[in-house]
Amino acid sequence: MPTRYRARLQQQCCGRFVCTVDFESRCLLLYPEDQWQIIAEKLMSLSDTQPLERAMKRLLLGHAQECAMDKNGRLLIPASLRGYASLDKAAVLIGQLNKFELWNEQAWQQQLDDSMQALQDADLSSSPRLQDFAL
Secondary structure, three states, rough: OHHHHHHHHHHHOHHHHHHHHOOOOEEEEEHHHHHHHHHHHHHHHOOOOOHHHHHHHHHHHHHHHHEEOOOOOEEEEOHHHHHHHHOOOEEEEEOOOOOEEEEEEEHHHHHHHHHHHHHHHHHHHHHHOOOOOOO
């Protein structure tokens, strides 16, 4: 975990996280424990009789694993999750406000390139949430 996040995360969640797979991309989602509780409650409200809802629960809850920062700010990610995201040597941690994404470095670069191209090619006015978005 980068140094700039450690103190805040120690205070927020005592350095405890839940890691699971992302169903849209081959990356991992790393939630501070308190943020995971919010997600878990939403998942538990999904139906076991609706195939898509059940699939979502199975995927996210079935792969969810607890992990904690050690005194050096490192996280031990289980091998099964590392395999899902093809994490071997170089990994990229991307902050997303309530969670982090953990990517294989090459996969992240490809995702970044694809996202940049999609945004450049898009008509942002077609999305009500993006039409007035400015930085």
